[in-house]
Structures are given as structure tokens and as C-alpha cells.
Amino acid sequence: MNRLPQADGGMIRRWAGESVRRDRHRFGATIVLYLLTTGLGLVGPQVLGALVDAVESGAGAGRVDLLGAVFLVVLLAQALIMRSARDQATRFGQAVLSHTRESFVAHVLRLPVSTVEAAGTGDLLSRATTDVDRLDDTVRNGAPEVTAATVTLVLTAVAMIVTAPVVASGMLVGVVLTVASVRWYQRRVGPVLRDILGAWADVGAVTHETVEGARTISSLRLRDRRVHSNDTAVSHAEAHEHRHRALLIRLLPSMELAYVLPIAAVLLVGAFAYDAGLAGIGTLATVVLYAQAMSSPIDELLMWFEEFQVGASALRRVLGVGAAPAAGRTIGESGASDGDGVHLRDVRFSYREGVEVVHGVDLDVARGERLVVVGPSGAGKSTLARLVAGISTPDSGSVVVGGTEITDRTPEQARREVVLLTQEHHVFACSLRENLLLTEWEHTDDDVLEALRIVGALGWADALPDGLGTVLGSGGHPVPPAVAQQLALARVVLADPHTIVLDEATSLVDNATSRGLEHSLAAALHGRTVLVIAHRLHAARGADRVAVVEDGRITELGTHHDLIASGGSYARLHRRASATADTPR
């Protein structure tokens, strides 16, 4: 499976830079508030140190009281400023997150269908749900805590060094141990977390597929196989989770040590310094208080360090969607223009590298012509339909529709000009009116009713309890598959594109309805270029020309009568269909 890309370091740095620039005032205010509150936090131990010195030197009660009062005021002010710093940081995080979510959705909507299909829906779904949730926790809660802890840690270390550099050198033990352990862990944990997120995406894909195909699974009694696929996917994910736990178990003891050892070292060095007359008892008390004050931010950082690794992996996946090439290049990039109609030149295409399924197809369909494509199963008819509709991009060659290279259009333009209708028709969980309008909101109810009439679904719609307002889809009024097809055709009538590709779009309606439908459509689609991938051979009779596709090539092209007269594959297919009195493809 070709997973969607992950963001690299450059993309993450750009994202961080843009996030800060976009909300720089709040970001600046947050940093200033954190600096203030941490600065005040550093005054506390200094005041306490002075208090110890004052008591030791026998200063008066007035001075001791004053120092005590200053200490209380400092604590109070620090708490208040910290609260407002956290508030600003959370708001900043919310803004970053909401922008990231919005651009994620925008990128997803620009992805070519073929990219999503190649990656599997599970990958995209897990990025849109689990990964965004993980990011939410990291950005909204983790970022403020980590900023506060880092600022506190750095300023406390600076204050310690300024107060008594010799005594503060005891902290070096902790710094060395922490840096070494974290670097060791960080080098190993990144790939493991990526594997974990990828494996859970696979679990999501299996679940999604099982739910989607529930009816087929039930009717073919595939339950045990699906359970097995699910178990396999879950056990892969568990194996990666186990690797992660094993790494953590090795990291935690050294981090615990890195947290306790420095205080012991500071006390030890402090005792020597006191003996050598390098530091007074008050200074020692201040430095030990600083050392102890470091334990809380270190704890905080340790806790969030893990979350940040997960958040960073989720961020790589969420931003990575933006690295996938969007559908449609800039208009006019290729400069290819060949008048109206559909023109394919030496088009080659492969789903998988090295397995070409369309081998250098040339085809010209005149504007307003109706071309029917027939051929054996697996010959490449649907692939041709996807290429003409711009859903798949050729490996080489050009596909010009309506005068422009199809892949040069933005998805919005392509949707207005070329519509591909397949046999999969999704009915959305909303009213019939909304289902038909989707993006064509300028239409009135009369237009909608007319479209329903054209596709022969007006009778069905008239019988609905709330008319056009009846809610359909999952949990709503049931829609038989044949009606779903008619609704999809009605959407095309309303969308009014100049080129239409019907890929077995009427295969679910019975023969009589299909003929009726195709007649109505022929009237509705008059003047447009229509490419029909035919499921039933009779569709070829109403066509201007017929193309026979075999093994990824167009082997015959002409009118129905010409092809019958030439006695080739089409004539054989036709004879077979007539002999069985059936209408196979």
C-alpha cells in the first residue's frame, strides 16, 4: 500500500514558524508572562536565603518579618502571572490547532481520488481522527506546560550559576546523564512511534472495510476471515507498542537517577565549598532550593517528552497530507489544446509500477459525440473512463477534454466540466434536495423536480413522506440501489457538464428501466460529449460510434453497422449476445 507521505523536518519548521507569525502578539505575550513568572519564582529562594542569613547573623525581628512578607507577595504574584501565562498559551495552542485542522481538511479535499485509493482509506481516516486528536492534546495542553517547564529550568540554572557557580557545578552530573539518556531514546523511538501510528491506521482500514462490506461479508460467510484480518492487524500494532514499552522501560531508571543524583551532588560540593569558605550557609540554602525547584519542571518535561514524541509523529502524518501532490496543476501549464471534444494521444497508464494496463491509446471523440466503449472484463475500460475524467493521471501521453489537458484543471473546474458516473452511488445522510444539489445550490426546486423527471425518479420522489425535504441515507428513508443510480444521474443533469463519462452507471437498473433511462438521458445530455462504458451491448446501438477495448488497447473503432460488417471482435460479441438472447457486455 502506498501510504500518504509524512512531513519532513523542513515542513515542521515552516509550520512552527508560520504558527508563531500568524499569532505573534499572543505568542510574544505568552513568552513574556512565562519569563516574568519564572523570574519571580527565582526571587523566592533568594529571599529565603537572605532570611536564613538574617536569622544566622541575629538580625532584628523587623527585618525577618519584612523578608517573610516579601516572600509571600512574590509567591502570590507568581501564581497570578502563571495563571494568565497558561491562559494565553492555551489560546495560542487552540488557534494553532484550529488552523492546522482547517489546512488539513483543505489539503484532503484537494487530494486526487487515485492517491487516496492507493493509500487506502484507513490511512487518511486515522490521520483525520486519531492523529488530529493526539496533536490536540500535545498542542493545547503539552505546549504550554513544556514552555513553562523549559523557561523555569533554564532560568533556574542561570540563577544557580550566578548565585554560586562552584556549588551549581554539582548539577552537571544530572545534565550529562539526562542528555545522554534522552539522545539514546530519541534516536530509537521515532521509527517505533511511526510504526505504531501506521499499524493503528491499518487496524482502522480493516475495521472500515469490514463495516463497509458488512452485507457481502455476511452473505459470503466471511466473518471468520475478517476476524482473522482484524486480529492480525491488531497483533502487529501490539508488537510495535511492545517495542515502545521496552524502550521506555530502559529509559526510565536512568531518568530517575538523573533527577536524584544532582541534588546529592550539589549537597556534596556545597559541603566542601562551605568548609573551604567559598559559600555561606544562606547561599547553600538558596542553591539547594533552586536544585529542588528544578525537580518539578524536570518531572513535567519527562512526562510531556513522551507525549511530544507521539504528538510529533502525529504532526508528521497530519502535515504530510499537504506534501501529497494535489489534483490538478496550474491552468495552462501543459499548453496542450486541441479544440473541443475528447482527445487522447499515446496514453499509457499503470496502477502499479511495471504493470502497464493502458498501452499507448489514441482516441478522438468529437464534441457532442456519443461513444460507447465495450470489451471483455479487465480490458481497461474503467481505467480509460478514469483517465478521461481526470481521476487518474496518465504515466505518459495527453488527455485533452474540452480544449484543455484534463489534469490542468482545478478539481472545481474539472467537476463542472467533466463528470464521471460509476455504479457506486453514495446517498448522503441529508434531504433529497440536498442530496441532489450538493454543490449546485443555484438551482430551484423546479429544476430539481425536472431532473428527477428526466431520470425517471419523479414517481418515487412524489411518494416520499416529506417530498424533497425527506431525509435519505443512513438512518433516513431507504433508497433502493436502482433509485440511487437515478439520483446520481439527476445530479449530473443538474451539474450540467459538457462531457460525461458513464462507467456502467446504469448497471443496477433492470434492462427496461435502463433503456428508458438511457433514452431520457440521451435527451438530457443532447449536445454534450458522452463516453459510455457499456455493461450491456444494446447501449452500443444508440451510439454514434463504438470503441472495442482489448488488453489495454483500442482494437476496433467505428459505427455499430461498420463494426458488424467488418466481422471482428465486436461482431462476435454481438452474435454471442444475440444467440443467448441475453445482453451481456
Ligand SMILES: Nc1ncnc2c1ncn2[C@@H]1O[C@H](COP(=O)(O)OP(=O)(O)OP(=O)(O)O)[C@@H](O)[C@H]1O
Ligand atoms: N485499483 C487498481 N489497482 C491495480 N490494478 C487495477 C486497479 N483497477 C484495475 N486494475 C487492473 O487494471 C486492468 C484494467 O482494469 P479495468 O477495471 O480498467 O478493466 P475493465 O475493462 O473496466 O473491466 P470490468 O469490465 O471488469 O470492470 C485489470 O487488469 C485490473 O485488474
